[in-house]
Amino acid sequence: xxxxxxxxxxxxxxxxxxxxxxxxxxxxxxxxxxxxxxxxxxxxxxxxxxxxxxxxxxxxxxxxxxxxxxxxxxxxxxxxxxxxxxxxxxxxxxxxxxxxxxxxxxxxxxxxxxxxxxxxxxxxxxxxxxxxxxxxxxxxxxxxxxxxxxxxxxxxxxxxxxxxxxxxxxxxxxxxxxxxxxxxxxxxxxxxxxxxxxxxxxxxxxxxxxxxxxxxxxxxxxxxxxxxxxxxxxxxxxxxxxxxxxxxxxxxxxxxxxxxxxxxxxxxxxxxxxxxxxxxxxxxxxxxxxxxxxxxxxxxxxxxxx
Numbered sequence: 001x002x003x004x005x006x007x008x009x010x011x012x013x014x015x016x017x018x019x020x021x022x023x024x025x026x027x028x029x030x031x032x033x034x035x036x037x038x039x040x041x042x043x044x045x046x047x048x049x050x051x052x053x054x055x056x057x058x059x060x061x062x063x064x065x066x067x068x069x070x071x072x073x074x075x076x077x078x079x080x081x082x083x084x085x086x087x088x089x090x091x092x093x094x095x096x097x098x099x100x101x102x103x104x105x106x107x108x109x110x111x112x113x114x115x116x117x118x119x120x121x122x123x124x125x126x127x128x129x130x131x132x133x134x135x136x137x138x139x140x141x142x143x144x145x146x147x148x149x150x151x152x153x154x155x156x157x158x159x160x161x162x163x164x165x166x167x168x169x170x171x172x173x174x175x176x177x178x179x180x181x182x183x184x185x186x187x188x189x190x191x192x193x194x195x196x197x198x199x200x201x202x203x204x205x206x207x208x209x210x211x212x213x214x215x216x217x218x219x220x221x222x223x224x225x226x227x228x229x230x231x232x233x234x235x236x237x238x239x240x241x242x243x244x245x246x247x248x249x250x251x252x253x254x255x256x257x258x259x260x261x262x263x264x265x266x267x268x269x270x271x272x273x274x275x276x277x278x279x280x281x282x283x284x285x286x287x288x289x290x291x292x293x294x295x296x297x298x299x300x301x302x303x304x305x306x
Contacts, residue, residue, distance in 0.1 A: 002125065005095075009086040009121035020120065027107040027115055032162025034102035035063035038196075038256040039083065041123075041305065043093045044293035049302035050087065050097065051256075051291045053080050055219050057099075063158035064101045068112045072101070074119055084305050086121045096126035096257070102161075126257075135284070138252075138264030138276040139180035141194070143242050144170040148184040148192035151214055159216065167195035181253065183245070183266065186214035191240040197258045200224065200235075202250035202279050207235045220254045223301065227286050230297070233279065242267075250277030252284075259291075260284040 008020035028034040037060045041050045050056075057079040064072055074082075083097055099121045107115025146169050149156055154163050166184075174182035174195075183199065186192040192214045193199055198221040200209045207228050209221070225235045245251055249272050251263040260283060262276030276284075290298040 003122070005090045005092075005122065005124050007086065007089045009082050011118055011120070012082075014086065014089050020122070022102075022104065026102070026104050028102035028104065028161065031103070031107075031110070032160070032165065033067075033107065033112065033115070034100055034161040035060065035067055035069075036098060036100045036159055036161060037063075038159075039097035039099070040126075040256055040291070041087050041092065041095050041097060042291045042293075042302075044302060044304070046293060046304050047306040048087060048093050048095075049293055049304045050083060051303075052219050052223065052301050053083060053303035055222075057083070059159070059219065060099055060101065063160065064117065066155045066158040067160055069101065069103075069117045070113065072117055074101075079119075079121075080303070082119075082121055084303070086123050087305050090123050092123055092125065094125070095123045098122045098124075100161075134180070134261050135259075136276065138262035138271075138280075140178075140265040141181040141183050141263050142174050142177060142179045142267050144174060144182040144184050144195075146170040146173065146182075146184060148186050148214060150187045156214060156216060171195040181263075183242075185242065186210075188214075188239075189241075190214075191242060191245065194253050194255075197253035197255035197261075198224075199251065199253050201240065201245055201248040202252075202277060203244075203248050205233070205279075207233050207279070208240060208244075209235065209237055210240050211237055218255055220256055220259070223290070224254050224260065224283060224287065227283055227290065227298075231282060231286065245271075248272070250280050252276070252280040254287075260287050 007014040037056045039056045041048045057076040101119045103115040104118045105116035170182040198218045246269045254260045262280040293302045
């Protein structure tokens with residue numbers, strides 16, 4: 001997967017890709033002191049459109065505030081405008097978008113107030129995160145030996161870069177064991193989320209998802225819940241145990257990068273008939289049309305770059 005582009009937006013200006021660098025002693029590189037978003041722009045009949053741009057921009061700013069950045073010089077409006085400018089400057093019809101607010105200029109005493117916030121936005125071509133075959137057949141996952149962060153160990157509602165060491169440990173372990181994804185439990189032993197996706201299960205026509213408290217409340221998660229409700233399915237948020245996953249009719253995960261992917265097997269146990277289920281495919285189809293501006297009801301989710 002190449003991440004090259006023509007330009008990266010860096011503190012208010014478009015910089016040539018090769019020149020968009022930071023110093024080796026930037027505090028964020030050493031301490032994970034940064035917040036970010038994962039966003040996608042898709043091809044539509046009206047040109048490229050960023051999916052739920054406003055919500056992502058607002059969450060980026062909120063993540064920075066939760067982490068402790070004070071007196072940010074950028075607003076959600078500034079972030080939205082800069083993202084569209086960067087996509088347009090690179091001429092991408094579809095791309096992944098990565099805005100990052102990071103700690104620089106000091107803060108070696110582990111005090112965020114002793115540093116300074118900087119921001120960059122990169123865009124690059126990217127296909128499905130888990131592979132095209134996964135869309136149709138689903139993927140294999142396992143319950144990770146690593147627990148998702150306790151809500152008072154780190155801020156689980158913010159996309160803090162340092163939080164993702166937890167995901168890296170879990171994902172690497174699972175891939176080495178022969179799975180494609182890891183499912184992480186919360187500190188109480190209930191299902192939390194995957195390393196970069198929220199999780200849903202289907203049982204007797206109802207859709208369940210873990211309680212919001214220990215997880216990152218994904219924007220794709222919200223989109224999927226809305227679509228499911230519009231399709232006539234009840235979506236219930238409650239604590240979920242690992243054995244409830246084993247006995248589910250269907251299990252699927254969702255996220256900006258992964259989009260909507262079924263889980264065909266968990267811990268060597270076949271889920272349903274061992275492939276992506278009917279309801280998963282139904283929601284997946286609507287979501288794929290929605291992100292490309294093909295459904296009038298959801299067109300407000302598409303922010304057109306042009």
